[in-house]
Amino acid sequence: MSTETACPLTARDYKSELKPVWCPGCGDFSVLMAITKALAETGRRPEEIAVISGIGCSSRLPAYTNCYGFHGVHGRALPLAAGLKLSRPDLLVIAAGGDGDGYSIGGNHFLHACRRNVDLTYIVMDNQVYGMTKGQPSPTTPPEWDSALAPGGTGLRPFHPLVIALAAGANFVARSFSGDPANTAQLVLEAIRHPGFSLIEILSPCVTFRPEDRNWAKRVHPAAVDETQDRARAARRVLTDDGFNTGILFRGDRPPYQPPYNPAEAGPVDFEVEFRP
Amino acid sequence: MKEISEFQRKACTIAMLGSGGAGVMTAAEILLRAAGRAGYYGLMTKSFGPQIRGGEAAAFVTLSTAPVDIQGDQVDLLFAMDWQNTERFAGELHISSDTLVISGLPGAEPPAIVAGHQPTLVEVNLKAMTRSHKGTRPNMVALGVVAGALGLAQETVNDLVNERLTAKGEDAMAHGTAAIELGYGEAEDLDFDPLPASDGDTPRWIISGNQAAGYGAMRGGVRFAAAYPITPATEILEWLAPRLQKAGGLLVQAEDELASINMIIGGAFGGAAVLTATSGPGLALMSESIGLAVAAEIPLLVIDVMRGGPSTGIPTKSEQSDLNIAVYGLHGDAPHVVTAPNSIPDCLFTAQWSTHLAESMQVPVIMLSDQSFGQALGIVDRPAELAFATRRQVATTPAAADYQRYAATLSGVSPMAIPGTPGGQYIADGLEHTETGTPSSGVADHNKQLEKRLTKVVDFDYGNHWAEIEGSGPAAIITWGSTTGPVRQAMQRIDPHGERLRLISLRLISPAQPDRLAKALAGCGRIMVIEQSQMAQFFGHLKAQFDLPIHADLYARPGPQPFRADEIAAKLEDWLS
Known part of the structure; x- marks a missing residue:
């Protein structure tokens, strides 16, 4: 349903009065800014939007918007968002969170959200660390990264969310960098407008527990080739790039999962006839 | 004959x-x-x-x-x-x-x-x-x-x-x-007494407990469901799926129970009356998010069709051993409601009532049915048409500046803004929060919200539905769920006029109604609790939450063998003599 009308709302109308709990310099500030900017562009009013999250630093985001929101339990933002969207197809539903929330504890839901392809936008602020619990390795942390919980590093190969999303059926895959809010806002808007399950991976450094990642600003670069609609090609590119390619990496055409709500042709009383012996 | x-x-x-x-x-x-x-x-x-x-x-x-x-x-x-x-x-x-x-x-x-x-x-x-x-x-x-x-x-x-x-x-x-x-x-050649004459063509229903539970929930207004298949609850889902579609609703098959409970939380947040159905292992997986629904005040119905446990246990046979996890299985101080039907047709009533309770109090309700109801097919009297007037309190025209989603009202129930309502935007949160929904770890906010959530569940008027009471004898049997049938049959045999025995079958398991039970027990000198659980979970619950006399007797044993009327009748004869 399109309600894109000329609407005088600006990014500020989508921001709440609440002051974020994030550390100074956290990448999530500019992601929040980009999201509110994109929402203003959609033309949907704040009350027609719901932002759903789990637990973690970035999962505090819904409260900093002026939309309806749900700050649920760790790892379950996607099924909650899907339940809301399936029962209320008229709403614009966004899920947001971090790498630990989405790829570790919520990993199974991530797979099935891609596969189910409900018309949602999933914004993952990937900082390659558990920040809220103060510095443990996440599924995207490099293997050698030393921490109190994994002295000397985990020795584990990082998870590759974008390839997995492509394999599982996500309908739109993009990567962005928090230090580039204008581009991020544009990608979020594209993701929202694209039907089906859209994933945007936003590299968003944790300045407190992984200060070395401030150098991501120097490493990111726009993808050298244009977006593709070929899933296999997109997967190969994502697998072989340096992890800092930004832009739309895949745009698919799977129809979203939204079983139609038939106008009620029967009420409960109509089923009574089935119970006659 | x-x-x-x-x-x-x-x-x-x-x-x-x-x-x-x-x-x-x-x-x-x-x-x-x-x-x-x-x-x-x-x-x-x-x-x-x-x-x-x-x-x-x-x-x-x-x-x-x-x-x-x-x-x-x-x-x-x-x-x-x-x-x-x-x-x-x-x-x-x-x-x-x-x-x-x-x-x-x-x-x-x-x-x-x-x-x-x-x-x-x-x-x-x-x-x-x-x-x-x-x-x-x-x-x-x-x-x-x-x-x-x-x-x-x-x-x-x-x-x-x-x-x-x-x-x-x-x-x-x-x-x-x-x-x-x-x-x-x-x-024609067989020497067998035919059935005595029946009372003719009284309209009856043929229905299983699982169908009755699904139908009762629909009567209660449920239009959105999400679930993961599990024996012996699946028939509820298979009955609902096509019928919800016809009635303008939807059932979604989730990837696991963690997803199904969160999907219905999302659906209820969006304004729908919702349910999921599962069995013990699934309920265990859902319990964290049922706690979320308590904190965020989301109405939902979870039907647990109990089977033998623990773990995979005996999926195809009945046991009353999920009472503890249903009543005490949530983390934190998490007031919620636990109900239990006492017959196949009562699965319909209790599911409808449970939906009404969930919606009225904005709280999760766990209904404990079991395999012996769920997968049995009964010819029963056509259940009465019922309607409960109270629905969810919704904030229709909140003013953005002062809308308080979690306002500490006298009843504890605060009007809920449904997404789409201008000015009602709030964040439903599992974090402790203020009356507006802003996260807070303050002492006063925690106390106020704990009190609010307890008050709405404890002060609610559950009316006469909290229990079935039959007979007026001085010796009371307190039981629940599928043990009610065998106890009732046993009582009819040894005390057909209800002069020696009294049956009290609890439909509302939690919150406890000690005053109501005390009243129902007036004049009783002896009490026996009967249940199908090795560890006597119901007895423990009664002792902890009700004013049970010290000398209450107990007959508890595990499944999977169903109770038989002659087994209970013998027990009661022995007890009374």
């Missing part, structure tokens, strides 16, 4: 046995329906071997002219299509010297669990009959024999067989009728 009262006391129980594919379940269900059309009450339970498909199967049908809560104490008529692996039904198949045993396989020896009781044994040559009438099927001949022996009208049985075979064409219908005719012919 036996006296009516004597008949009602014992009812008439028929067992049909056969190996996989023999069609005993189809035959038994047609028998039950025929009895239903003829105005009898009935109950059909099924027992299967461990094989996914095929393997031995037993159907038990108990018929009476009074409502049937449980299978009869012993089998009056056993029809065995064959004797393959019959031993596995030892403990379920209660044969006596009064039992008429019909063997469909002449020459085959019945096993010791049957022959050992020296029943009357008759042989019927199913193979020869179906050979002589090409196209007839042995299970339909067996149905004819049994229905004939019971004195059910052949025309009614024919109608049912034809309705079932319509899609297969005229020939199939003709063969079906011929098979029934063969069976009725054989029944």
